[in-house]
Amino acid sequence: MSEKNIRxxxxxxxESKNLTQKQVSANINISEAHLSKFMSGKEIVLSMVLDLVLxxxxxxxxxxxxxxxxxxxxxxxxxxALEYAHTRQIQRLxxxxxxxxxxxxxxxxxxxxxxxxxxxxxxxxxxxxxxxxNELKNFKAHSLEMEVLLMILEMYGFFYNQKYEISYHYVEExxxxxxxxxxxxxxxxxxxxxxxxxxxxALKYNDDEIEARTAASRILGAKLGPTFxxxxxxxxxxxxxxxxxxxxxxxxxxxxxxxKEIGRYNxxxxxxxxxxxxxxxxxxxxxxSNSIFIKQLxxxxxxxxxxxSDKQKQAFLLxxxxxxxxxCDKLLLxxxxxxxxxxxxxxxxxxxxxxxxxxxxxxxxxEVIM
Numbered sequence: 001m002s003e004k005n006i007r008x009x010x011x012x013x014x015e016s017k018n019l020t021q022k023q024v025s026a027n028i029n030i031s032e033a034h035l036s037k038f039m040s041g042k043e044i045v046l047s048m049v050l051d052l053v054l055x056x057x058x059x060x061x062x063x064x065x066x067x068x069x070x071x072x073x074x075x076x077x078x079x080x081a082l083e084y085a086h087t088r089q090i091q092r093l094x095x096x097x098x099x100x101x102x103x104x105x106x107x108x109x110x111x112x113x114x115x116x117x118x119x120x121x122x123x124x125x126x127x128x129x130x131x132x133x134n135e136l137k138n139f140k141a142h143s144l145e146m147e148v149l150l151m152i153l154e155m156y157g158f159f160y161n162q163k164y165e166i167s168y169h170y171v172e173e174x175x176x177x178x179x180x181x182x183x184x185x186x187x188x189x190x191x192x193x194x195x196x197x198x199x200x201x202a203l204k205y206n207d208d209e210i211e212a213r214t215a216a217s218r219i220l221g222a223k224l225g226p227t228f229x230x231x232x233x234x235x236x237x238x239x240x241x242x243x244x245x246x247x248x249x250x251x252x253x254x255x256x257x258x259x260k261e262i263g264r265y266n267x268x269x270x271x272x273x274x275x276x277x278x279x280x281x282x283x284x285x286x287x288x289s290n291s292i293f294i295k296q297l298x299x300x301x302x303x304x305x306x307x308x309s310d311k312q313k314q315a316f317l318l319x320x321x322x323x324x325x326x327x328c329d330k331l332l333l334x335x336x337x338x339x340x341x342x343x344x345x346x347x348x349x350x351x352x353x354x355x356x357x358x359x360x361x362x363x364x365x366x367e368v369i370m
Contacts, residue, residue, distance in 0.1 A: 006053075006068045007039055013056045028055045046077040047185040050084070054223075066093045078109050079145070080185055082116045087189045088225045094120060108142065115139055115149065129161040145186055148177050152193050159197045162342050164205035171198050192222045199235040207344035209239040230258045230267070237274070242348050245282040252278065277316060281349065300324065311341040319350050328360045 014024060021039070025032040028051040035052070038044045046069075053064050069081040070093070078101060085094040094116065101113025118135065136154055141147035155170035171194050178194075181187045195215040203212035216232040216239075237251030252275050259267040272288035279286045280297055289295060292305055293313060297320045307313040315337035322330035331350040338347035354360045 006064050007041065009060075009064065010052065010056050011039065017056075019056075024052070024055065028052055043072060043074050043077065045183070046072065046074075046080040046084070047183055050185060062088065062090060066090055069093060070096060075106050075109055076183075078104070079112050080183060082112055083149075083186055083189050086116055086119060087192070087228070089227050111139070111142065112146070115146070115153075119153070129157055129163075132157040132160075144177065145181055145183070148174060148181060148190055151177070152190060155194075155197060159201070164201045164342060167197055168201050168205070171201070188222050189224060192219055192224050192228055195219050195222075196228060196231050199231065203235060203239055203345045204343045207348070209243075209345065212239050226258045226262050230255050230262075230264075233258065234271075234274075237278075238345065241278055241281070242352060245278065245284065248278050249275065280320060311337045312343065312346075315341065315346070315350075319353070322350060323353050326357050328354060328357055331357075 014021075021035050022032050025035045028048070030048045030051065034044050034048055038049065038052070049068065050061075050065060053061050057064065065084065065088075069084065072078060072081060078097070082094070082097050082101065085097055098113045098117045098120070101109050102117065104110055104113070118139075122132065122135070133154065136150060136157070139146075139150055141150050151170060151174050155167050155174065158164075158170065159167040174190075174194055178187055178190055181190065195218050199212045199215035199219065202208045202215060212235050216235040219228050219232040222228070233251045233255035237248050237255060240247035240251065252271060256268060256271045256275070259265075259271060269291070273291060273294060276286050276288050276291075276294045277297065278284075280294075286294065286298060289298060293307075296305075297316060300321060307317065315334045318330045318334035318337065321327065322334055331354045334350040335347045335354075338344070338350070
């Protein structure tokens with residue numbers, strides 16, 4: 001489907017729904033003049049085209065936008081297109097736009113393309129924090145939007161290295177700068193990137209499930225694609241783990257289904273373990289019991305697998321051993337490992353179990369720990 005065909009397709013959709021250009025423009029909050037300009041073959045702001053597609057034919061959004069974006073000419077639209085392809089994780093489109101941009105005669109387009117090329121490479125490279133941040137220094141911001149993007153990437157550098165306090169500071173600072181970003185899609189996409197990090201930080205580092213759920217809900221409301229939706233449903237599932245089995249299970253299952261649909265099978269296996277842990281914690285039948293780790297959690301079986309480098313798995317092993325044996329020491333050590341892993345929310349799990357043990361409830365240690 002070419003750029004010309006997107007217009008023909010959308011006109012056919014409008015006709016099938018008995019919609020006039022005036023009605024459509026009113027619903028997507030752009031002027032009838034802009035809509036008429038686009039339908040007659042001229043290029044308008046990309047955010048408007050995306051709103052039009054999402055209003056008329058959201059089911060075919062990726063196909064329509066992918067083909068349309070391969071033929072755009074305006075400098076500003078090329079920049080927005082790079083962020084669209086990146087956030088929607090359309091690999092073929094990202095690589096095409098980057099290659100076109102690197103060969104563009106406009107210096108700004110080339111710089112944006114270099115940044116998005118680096119983002120793709122960074123995903124495939126095992127950078128440590130210092131290398132990641134040093135690589136970023138090669139880029140200089142020549143506009144507010146580029147400055148915000150580079151700050152977001154710096155924030156990710158700290159976030160992925162569990163420096164959550166610094167990451168949180170970056171998020172708050174970037175939010176202030178985002179207010180001045182004018183393009184609706186860029187603002188929404190950058191905001192969702194922030195919310196993705198904020199949801200994790202709020203839950204794991206700040207132990208604040210309300211803030212985490214609020215950020216997750218904003219991600220879902222933005223409708224930027226399955227990868228972001230997966231993050232939101234995972235955070236929602238985890239946030240209800242100590243509060244509601246049904247709520248937690250429902251969100252984890254939504255996350256699982258999304259990742260099956262988009263072929264992220266490594267994530268699927270991890271989610272199966274998360275669901276099994278939830279079911280073990282609430283004493284429900286375990287749905288996915290094939291992994292060695294889950295079998296060990298269920299039965300305390302010895303394993304040849306070495307978990308010494310995985311604090312989270314060590315913490316879960318101690319948690320369920322502590323629950324089975326009503327062992328305060330194991331539960332305390334589990335809590336300690338979760339805290340050291342900067343996961344204050346999961347540290348609640350052994351804490352809740354400790355409060356069920358009479359010898360702990362009556363001890364002086366309770367006041368210190370709680």
